[in-house]
Amino acid sequence: MEINVKEINAFEREISVHVPWAELEDGFNKHAKKFSKKVNLRGFRPGKVPMKVLLKQFKPAMEADFVEHALNLYYLQALKEKDLLPVNKAEVEKVDFEHEGDMSFTAKFEIEPGIKLPKLRKRAFKVQKTNYVHDQEDIDNVILDLRRNHSTMETVETGAEEGNFILADLQKVEPSGLPIIGKKLEKQYLKVGGGVIKDENLDKLKGAKPEDKIRVQLTENEQGEKSEYEVTVINVEKEVLPEINEEFIKKVDPEAKTEEELRANVETRIVDNYQQRSQEAFERQLSDAMIEKVNPEFPPSMVESYLDHMVEDIKQSGQPGAEDLDEAKVRGTYQSVAERNMKWFLVRKAIIKENELEVTKDEVQAEIQRLIDRSRNHAKEIEKYYKKPSNRTRI
Numbered sequence: 001m002e003i004n005v006k007e008i009n010a011f012e013r014e015i016s017v018h019v020p021w022a023e024l025e026d027g028f029n030k031h032a033k034k035f036s037k038k039v040n041l042r043g044f045r046p047g048k049v050p051m052k053v054l055l056k057q058f059k060p061a062m063e064a065d066f067v068e069h070a071l072n073l074y075y076l077q078a079l080k081e082k083d084l085l086p087v088n089k090a091e092v093e094k095v096d097f098e099h100e101g102d103m104s105f106t107a108k109f110e111i112e113p114g115i116k117l118p119k120l121r122k123r124a125f126k127v128q129k130t131n132y133v134h135d136q137e138d139i140d141n142v143i144l145d146l147r148r149n150h151s152t153m154e155t156v157e158t159g160a161e162e163g164n165f166i167l168a169d170l171q172k173v174e175p176s177g178l179p180i181i182g183k184k185l186e187k188q189y190l191k192v193g194g195g196v197i198k199d200e201n202l203d204k205l206k207g208a209k210p211e212d213k214i215r216v217q218l219t220e221n222e223q224g225e226k227s228e229y230e231v232t233v234i235n236v237e238k239e240v241l242p243e244i245n246e247e248f249i250k251k252v253d254p255e256a257k258t259e260e261e262l263r264a265n266v267e268t269r270i271v272d273n274y275q276q277r278s279q280e281a282f283e284r285q286l287s288d289a290m291i292e293k294v295n296p297e298f299p300p301s302m303v304e305s306y307l308d309h310m311v312e313d314i315k316q317s318g319q320p321g322a323e324d325l326d327e328a329k330v331r332g333t334y335q336s337v338a339e340r341n342m343k344w345f346l347v348r349k350a351i352i353k354e355n356e357l358e359v360t361k362d363e364v365q366a367e368i369q370r371l372i373d374r375s376r377n378h379a380k381e382i383e384k385y386y387k388k389p390s391n392r393t394r395i
Helices: 021-036 051-081 136-149 200-205 246-252 259-294 300-315 327-354 361-374 376-387
Strands: 002-007 012-019 091-096 103-110 152-155 165-173 179-191 213-219 226-240
Touching: 012 051, 021 051, 051 091, 051 103, 103 300, 136 246, 136 259, 179 226, 200 213, 246 259, 259 327, 259 361, 300 327, 361 376
Parallel strands: none
Antiparallel strands: 002 012, 012 103, 091 103, 152 226, 165 179, 165 226, 213 226
């Protein structure tokens, strides 16, 4: 077998393969025997049709059947001999074969390009590391969030006040007041003084009671366009926060027994979180600097594959709207992200190879456990994410 490799650019290759009949003959004859078992010819039992008869009756079909098998076989052999690893499906062209003749074909495909890392001097990059400093307000806010997560709702009889929640149906209406069919949102919670319920809407909803109908203007989109809605109040409720007592502390942090211990544990988590954010931002700046320095070329097919996996992950996420996903919009939104991540993947791989860096399975598992310990509430999601081999390589 004769193989010629043409380098089209940093990541595109075209191989030309020529296989003489002497190497093909044995394989063709074996394939012909299998072919004969599928043939029903009068006077011959299946599998017992002589070669001459088969060729006379079915030569084009036999050649096509053999080529389909042989192309893949010799393509893979050629890749192995030339130590090539495609990242996409090859475009096979110029296929030429007939019985007792040589076979030739060409195949175009993409590979991961070789990355040449620059020799870096000290202080080659100007990168800042931001250190986040926490205060008591940060601790208070986390404690408040924990209390809100375990809060209960209590009906308000005296009318809505700022900070209360209104359970209501929202009917979109014309300026004339006529309801717009199909534009009704049922049983929506509105916080008085929060989100869209502020400014003039806040004044309109203060004092609201069940069965009241109130006209408000709500912002519809990022452009700030507003529409009129009629709010039909179903109930007015207020949030009741739990006391910070032994029962509450046991629920939110089994390792703490007192409020002081709870606050200390919260502070530790805040410090860990800030340190992690600082390190991630620092590493991001470093990787961006390396990408800019190397500026590697990347195969378009790798970006497409990245986006394919992203679209598939969103579809299987079970999130609202996942079933009717606008794939084109997702691809357009994340195109630049995919390209950046692909560049870093290639640079990172080159750094690992050049410096002969290795990570053991135990070290990977230890890092996963560290992430779980830092985010106990998301332990299952973290475990699920890192079960996928491609995600484990990101550690």
